Amino acid sequence: MTKNARHAVAAPNVFDGVAVLPDHAVVIEGAHIADVVPMDSLPSSMPVLVLGGDTWLAPGFIDVQVNGGGDVLFNDAPSASAINTIAAAHRRYGTTGILPTLISDTHDKMCAAMLAAQAAAADNPSVLGIHFEGPFLSPGKPGVHNPQMFRKPDAADLELLTGWPAGNVLVTLAPEQVPLEFIAALSQAGVRVSLGHSMATYDETQAALQSGMTGFTHLFNAMRPIGSREPGPITAALEAPAAWFGMIVDGVHVNPEVLRIALRGYGHPMLVTDAMPPVGGKRRSFTLYGNEITVRDGRCTREDGTLAGAAIDMASCVRNTVCDLHVPLTKALCFASTEPAEFLGLGTVLGRLAPGFRADMVAFEPIEVDVLETWVAGVPNEMAEQEAATG
Template sequence: MSEESRRIIAADVVFDGESAHRDCAVVIEGEDIVSLILRREIPRGATVLELPKGVWLAPGFIDIQVNGGGDILFNDEPTPEAIATILRAHRKFGTTSLLPTLITDTDEKMIAAKRAVTTILPREPGVLGVHFEGPFISPERLGVHRADLCRAPQPHHVEMLAPRPGGVSLVTLAPEAEPPGFVSELVAAGCKLALGHSMATYAQTRAAMSEGLTGFTHLFNAMRPLASREPGPIAAALESCAAYYGLIVDGEHVDPAMLRLALRAGLGHPMLVTDAMPPVGGSAQEFLLQGRPIIVRDGRCVTTEGALAGAALDMASAVRNCVAMLDLPLERALVFASTHPANFLGLGKRLGRLVAGYRADMTAFDPQSIRVVATWVAGAPSTEGAPSTQDAPSTEEW
């Protein structure tokens, strides 16, 4: 490819997934990053997109738990068109790739979800695969999952859950509720496994981890709580260097004090997740979840009884909350939003960093407000406009 075909994006700060570099530029050819160079090294006469003053450029956010967005619930519409709408809704908030997430449902709906993802994968790099959150979960930790749809796995479920070529299949389950060998079978079939909606003991969690389970879905929520004589899955997650645990940092699902404690004590890899519902990137303030009314009230998705039902959280807000609520350096929050999820999914040699050879998935944002001004997926700029704010300029001003 010729020098003329290279695209250069320059920023006051480029965060490459490990370090922040000042007055740098990212050089792109096709879908990939060729190099990071200093501004002063940009060839004379090159066409350069100069990001607005003060804006950071960082790896695009990767969200592994997205139930919906743009007023669409994936369970209601497991189609390629619905996935495309969800992608557009989340891209405005810096999410360049995600896993559409199907909560506990019928086999027919699971098959439809997998078919939709398989169909859109070749043409939409922002879709990394599918997340099946259930149905093999504990009746004692349902959350808003329907009890009548929870069930024990059958032999055909291994093939049903196995990933298709080029895609990831993440399965959230309660290991204590599964027959012997099921966790190992799913791992052998290529699935990524996460404990969630579970009453597993510490010993049961450790046993599942020895069989290949590495993830924990929304740590603290919908799982056996940490206790002095039964530490359960939370302790098993935090003490393992190999564990990856999703955190919903909205100030509602988990008290910030608990999250700060976990981040200080944990040896594993925190990941920001949204657990997003249809209102994210949409306009409706209420929706139905498998026939059950859900209302957005004070920024929370709740049932009519007041129970949490997913979240009205986007990834830019999750990063912002990490800095404001958890007192984290911005760079560390960005790692939680991109590098760690990429590594968990087995995509850490392709996504989650801005270095040579990686796909050019990037987000540009104001570092004070974490307001997103632009995104790129596989080198292509997003056609979605950034949220209108006074803190960040629109792309039309560049």
Template structure:
């Protein structure tokens, strides 16, 4: 048994001092006052800082110089996971964006193999496209955008163990398909969508339960046509991921979303690309160069192409730029994505019986170490 001491502990429901997190065998045994640490426990003095649940990122396109679309194999997944672990993310969904059906099938098979091999930090897969609106595609390749058929439906539901999250445009996908996906346990998110408010509400009624990168690549909020953004902000059934990097969404719009959405229904994603955890430099997407400058990933025609954001920076931005309290920002990076994905009984909080996935941060919210299933790694 190990006891982690001498840090401010954020459990996901409380902020504790003079306490310790007890872990053993990959699981959390409990959080106890320092005076109640068992005599036989191995004590680890952290020397201050913040101890919190490991971050959970549901939208990770790449990292460590690797793009999942280009490396849809276990080795590629392993490299992406390792890159993000340096920034406090202990579990994630490798995200495969619009591409050929063959490559999409390989991506699903790679995640299934990673799960079967017990690769740490892999929760399942996020399939972002290709069933999206061509006019709101962003940098997604228009050649591969198409409505779903039976083969696509089989691909979206064949992962087995692990979680599948699908981003689609609800106005382009029949309601019966959305209902079928939701009934099979797939988390269905609206994204890259030109949906009207009415079309969004119809999608939500059919089983859309989330929104991918709120505000970006979707019909905006207008005072006569609320659009997809209006439905996302006003329908409490919907949970929204948001990119807080100062480039994708104006700080005031982030603050509006945080104010409008009930606690627990707004969570952080990075939409990260290969530059995260890699030496500075540009990268290739669909055979074209994406330029990385000042934290922005931009295609040749000026479109944002994912981000160079890590989750620790997203949390720090929430606190510094938006004014969100630290304990809430930490929940937005761990507890709330776990709730949305349906894994709160395993991850996202420091509770007895949950996985010993933690991050130790300094007082400036910069990662010092992570624990994945109780195994510590310096950042």
């Protein structure tokens, strides 16, 4: 079976992004899905991979916040090869699309990261764009970011951020630190704008939403908390039916009970990993801004205890969403695929298993969400790894 020939992948449970279809098959032609049909209706001449047991087949996961993976940190290596290493590390956990994420850095580093993402995306369908988390952030909520990198945006920043019309550029910023006109200009150019590392008030957040902002980066973390007289950005996020908020469901960043409250709001939840180099890697430590970051007991922290991203993969986020947030598996899968696809404006080509959509899929057993295989643009991960190994 070649990767371009018309073939099918069948499973006892096919979740197409809307419903679970028992004993169905996804027919693949080239990089796209040709049809989703009952298994017994497939032509006898068609090559079929039949997944056994209680296997589920679902849309591939999309992670819009990936700082690193495979022992590589994007900030340290803003190159196409580094991005490909990061994407490959996450693909083993069902992630078929990523936004490599640059943590607050210099303008020159941002330019290098943009060129790297463009080069990687030209050859690697897993690379959907780029996420700049900063540097237009609040000194009052720096998290692990270096406040010395924080600055106000200028014309050169706007030119850079709007210079990739074919890509998906996401910018996390603190709206109180930038002019509303900057948010509007980004939005009008097709750039996704997300609030994060911010001390914005509720009114400032509402003004940003009205100017085109549609996202909230790792909700609850590094943002003004809800107050009795100042509701802040979290309240605005939960009230906004046209906005998406990222959730790091690792049991460390946010208490599960708090996230369960967030799920009762009107905003659209989506899972993110905020992953650092140890995900899919061999080392349990790395450096950021010259500081050693270590993973212990599931926490990725600086020596002073400050959280520094996460050491979790998307499959584990899905499992935790089911087990800790008491969310049905189908809804958790949507949080990992359909919702981020919609957030990025890719909801007509990614995030579902339907004719015309790209054949990005993940097969897994449903109890622990152990990933068995991942397909990106119709190519199984096993084949992709073999091709990478042979050059």
